[in-house]
Amino acid sequence: MKSDITYPLNIGPIHPAFKEPIKFTFRIEGEKVVGTDIDFGYTHRAIERIAQERNYIQIIYLLERVCGICSFSHPMAYCLAIEDVAGIEVPPRARYIRTIIGELERLHSHLLWTGVAAHEIGFDTLFMYTWNIREKVLDCLEELTGNRINYAMLTIGGVRRDITADNAQTIHQVLEYYEELYNRTSEILLDDLTLRARTEGVGILTVEQAERLCAVGPTARGSGLMKDVRVDYPVNAYYEIPWLRPVSPRDIGKEPIGDVYDRMAVRVLEIQQAIKIIQFCMDNLPEGDINTGSGAVKMINALKKVEGEGVGRYEAPRGEVCHYVILDNQEHPVQIKVKAPTYSNGFTWAPMLTNIEIADIPIVVASIDPCVACADRMAYVLKDGSSGTISWEELRAKSIQKYKGVRKRWMMR
Amino acid sequence: MDDAIGVAIAIIVAGVFAGLLLKGIDRKLAAFMQSRIGPPIAQPIYDILKLMQKQTIIPATSVRWLFTGAPLVALTSSIVLLLYISLSYVCYIIGLQSPVQGDLIVIIYLILIPSIASISGAFASGSPYASIGAQREMVILMSTELPIAVVVLSIAWHVADSMYNPFALQSLFEYTLWHQAGAFGILGGILLFLAMILVLPAEMSKVPFDQAEAETEIAEGVMVEYSGKLLAFLLLTDAFKALSLSALIVILFFPYTFTDLFGLTFSIGGYSITPLVEIIFFSGKVVIIYSIGVTVIRVIMARLKISQVAKVFLFAVSAISIIGMVLIMLDPKMKMI
Numbered sequence: 001m002k003s004d005i006t007y008p009l010n011i012g013p014i015h016p017a018f019k020e021p022i023k024f025t026f027r028i029e030g031e032k033v034v035g036t037d038i039d040f041g042y043t044h045r046a047i048e049r050i051a052q053e054r055n056y057i058q059i060i061y062l063l064e065r066v067c068g069i070c071s072f073s074h075p076m077a078y079c080l081a082i083e084d085v086a087g088i089e090v091p092p093r094a095r096y097i098r099t100i101i102g103e104l105e106r107l108h109s110h111l112l113w114t115g116v117a118a119h120e121i122g123f124d125t126l127f128m129y130t131w132n133i134r135e136k137v138l139d140c141l142e143e144l145t146g147n148r149i150n151y152a153m154l155t156i157g158g159v160r161r162d163i164t165a166d167n168a169q170t171i172h173q174v175l176e177y178y179e180e181l182y183n184r185t186s187e188i189l190l191d192d193l194t195l196r197a198r199t200e201g202v203g204i205l206t207v208e209q210a211e212r213l214c215a216v217g218p219t220a221r222g223s224g225l226m227k228d229v230r231v232d233y234p235v236n237a238y239y240e241i242p243w244l245r246p247v248s249p250r251d252i253g254k255e256p257i258g259d260v261y262d263r264m265a266v267r268v269l270e271i272q273q274a275i276k277i278i279q280f281c282m283d284n285l286p287e288g289d290i291n292t293g294s295g296a297v298k299m300i301n302a303l304k305k306v307e308g309e310g311v312g313r314y315e316a317p318r319g320e321v322c323h324y325v326i327l328d329n330q331e332h333p334v335q336i337k338v339k340a341p342t343y344s345n346g347f348t349w350a351p352m353l354t355n356i357e358i359a360d361i362p363i364v365v366a367s368i369d370p371c372v373a374c375a376d377r378m379a380y381v382l383k384d385g386s387s388g389t390i391s392w393e394e395l396r397a398k399s400i401q402k403y404k405g406v407r408k409r410w411m412m413r
Numbered sequence: 414m415d416d417a418i419g420v421a422i423a424i425i426v427a428g429v430f431a432g433l434l435l436k437g438i439d440r441k442l443a444a445f446m447q448s449r450i451g452p453p454i455a456q457p458i459y460d461i462l463k464l465m466q467k468q469t470i471i472p473a474t475s476v477r478w479l480f481t482g483a484p485l486v487a488l489t490s491s492i493v494l495l496l497y498i499s500l501s502y503v504c505y506i507i508g509l510q511s512p513v514q515g516d517l518i519v520i521i522y523l524i525l526i527p528s529i530a531s532i533s534g535a536f537a538s539g540s541p542y543a544s545i546g547a548q549r550e551m552v553i554l555m556s557t558e559l560p561i562a563v564v565v566l567s568i569a570w571h572v573a574d575s576m577y578n579p580f581a582l583q584s585l586f587e588y589t590l591w592h593q594a595g596a597f598g599i600l601g602g603i604l605l606f607l608a609m610i611l612v613l614p615a616e617m618s619k620v621p622f623d624q625a626e627a628e629t630e631i632a633e634g635v636m637v638e639y640s641g642k643l644l645a646f647l648l649l650t651d652a653f654k655a656l657s658l659s660a661l662i663v664i665l666f667f668p669y670t671f672t673d674l675f676g677l678t679f680s681i682g683g684y685s686i687t688p689l690v691e692i693i694f695f696s697g698k699v700v701i702i703y704s705i706g707v708t709v710i711r712v713i714m715a716r717l718k719i720s721q722v723a724k725v726f727l728f729a730v731s732a733i734s735i736i737g738m739v740l741i742m743l744d745p746k747m748k749m750i
Contacts, residue, residue, distance in 0.1 A: 194714045359716075359719060
């Protein structure tokens with residue numbers, strides 16, 4: 001049946017399907033989506049601006065709060081950027097501990113996503129089940145770092161807490177627990193009939209589109225793009241893992257077509273991969289220092305003598321997170337730029353959301369595991385408090401104006 | 414006759430609490446299956462009490478008389494539905510002469526009215542989410558019609574062989590579906606039961622057929638604009654409907670009383686308490702039917718898409734019920750009077 005009548009449907013900024021404020025305006029024809037408009041900017045907190053007034057150590061704890069779930073990945077990328085510009089050598093044991101914490105975070109983030117996705121399609125039992133088994137890894141992280149979510153584990157040049165023999169015992173227990181549960185969980189996630197009916201052939205992102213829109217993380221890998229910062233630009237202990245390679249739905253014998261099911265399969269396989277990586281790191285954990293030994297004040301003073309720019313790239317659970325810093329002989333970086341995975345993946349919503357049913361909107365939106373707070377780096381507010389639209393040229397001119405001082409120093413060289 | 418009016422009033426009053434408790438049991442059981450603690454069993458009652466004290470907001474874009482009238486129509490028709498289904502049966506099990514026989518055709522139509530009322534209310538609210546929910550509710554309504562009609566007709570067809578009135582609910586207590594059933598008849602009866610069990614979550618708007626209220630898609634859909642007393646009426650409608658539909662399935666398929674099955678009667682100090690035991694036995698059957706048809710199914714499945722729902726009912730469930738009907742017709746023993 002063909003009809004020319006379309007109507008608008010607003011989903012968001014506040015809607016039960018989304019955990020964070022984001023606004024979608026759809027053009028609907030019957031039950032089919034024919035047009036999509038996405039509006040960011042409801043959770044802008046000016047983190048980059050605040051960071052310009054804090055010292056190098058304080059920024060680590062500020063950046064942990066960019067995102068509630070990637071609370072390891074963001075400071076990790078920042079620390080890598082600072083270590084890059086200042087040429088700080090990280091002791092081997094610290095690199096392994098960083099890898100372990102990072103993979104534990106990936107484990108809990110993917111379990112969280114699975115629960116959210118199950119809730120979006122009304123499968124609340126799976127939601128309760130995955131969030132229940134996720135408690136184990138959160139308890140483990142609490143024992144290792146002192147906190148369930150904002151670990152405060154990182155510092156420039158290493159980590160703040162060591163993994164003791166007792167902790168190692170806990171990690172082994174947790175790994176055994178998840179290895180036992182893995183088969184059962186993956187069977188539910190990958191073989192359940194209603195789950196397959198809702199995810200297969202839905203929200204397709206072809207490999208060409210993924211490449212063109214610069215998709216990152218599980219979203220790219222679900223489309224069959226073999227792209228993983230851990231493999232392509234390894235940091236920490238990743239380059240010492242010989243068998244590490246990007247996962248893909250091909251690992252379970254399925255040619256990826258880039259639908260929601262493939263992205264789910266990638267995340268399920270990454271749970272297994274994370275378990276194996278932690279196992280590897282625990283088996284090969286070197287002895288030695290866990291940081292450079294210089295305290296916070298000493299580190300800040302050392303960094304005050306540094307000038308230059310640095311980039312840190314790290315594979316967060318949602319994809320590549322990239323931090324760019326400029327140091328200029330000051331107590332704080334003169335500029336810091338956060339590029340979160342959702343910033344790249346957000347664009348892939350446009351092809352995914354075209355020609356799907358209304359019922360598919362929540363699961364397709366959730367399928368890239370969006371972190372809106374991560375991606376909200378700008379809000380445009382007029383003097384009277386209302387929001388407006390800014391053109392690309394205007395935005396570019398304003399950005400050049402704002403960073404004139406910084407530009408002068410760094411572009412002239 | 415006077416006794417029957419007393420029973421009717423008792424059914425309405427008890428129906429409020431029984432229906433809400435049924436929903437409470439459903440929530441507690443679902444929580445148990447999902448390894449949660451869950452709310453207290455009386456939580457739906459507390460919800461209604463609280464909603465009755467809350468402000469009722471009527472959206473400015475709504476058609477006021479239809480928006481406020483629809484929940485009242487829904488509530489009234491669901492009460493009539495409950496009475497129509499359970500009055501004759503309750504009179505039967507406690508040993509009274511019932512004033513109504515319970516007409517199956519009327520029941521089919523009465524099942525529709527609360528849904529139609531909530532659809533009208535949703536369209537009248539002026540909310541796009543509610544309109545989408547109402548459209549979906551209509552699709553579900555239309556696709557579940559055929560299975561319900563087939564089930565009821567095959568049971569009436571079976572009764573028509575006897576000396577009883579084929580479309581009266583009362584005939585089913587005396588001449589049950591399983592009466593004189595051969596292998597075909599039993600198989601057919603099981604298929605019809607399966608079809609009704611699948612229709613139950615669709616009529617109750619529960620996962621996997623809760624598209625009309627899908628929380629994560631359209632934010633409670635048909636109910637999105639309702640608040641306060643009007644929402645309480647809709648929740649009460651839901652409770653009455655849960656009770657009546659489960660009771661209908663019990664009556665269609667398992668009308669046996671405790672005394673029929675075990676041949677026991679109970680009395681304390683000369684007074685017979687058999688009616689009380691029968692009521693408890695009946696309630697137990699209703700809870701079991703609701704738990705199988707709604708709680709278990711909603712715990713083990715994800716929500717389907719509306720296009721998938723139409724396919725499930727128009728092809729799978731209709732096929733199940735028609736095969737059941739054919740099997741019952743083929744049963745040689747059932748043809749004999």
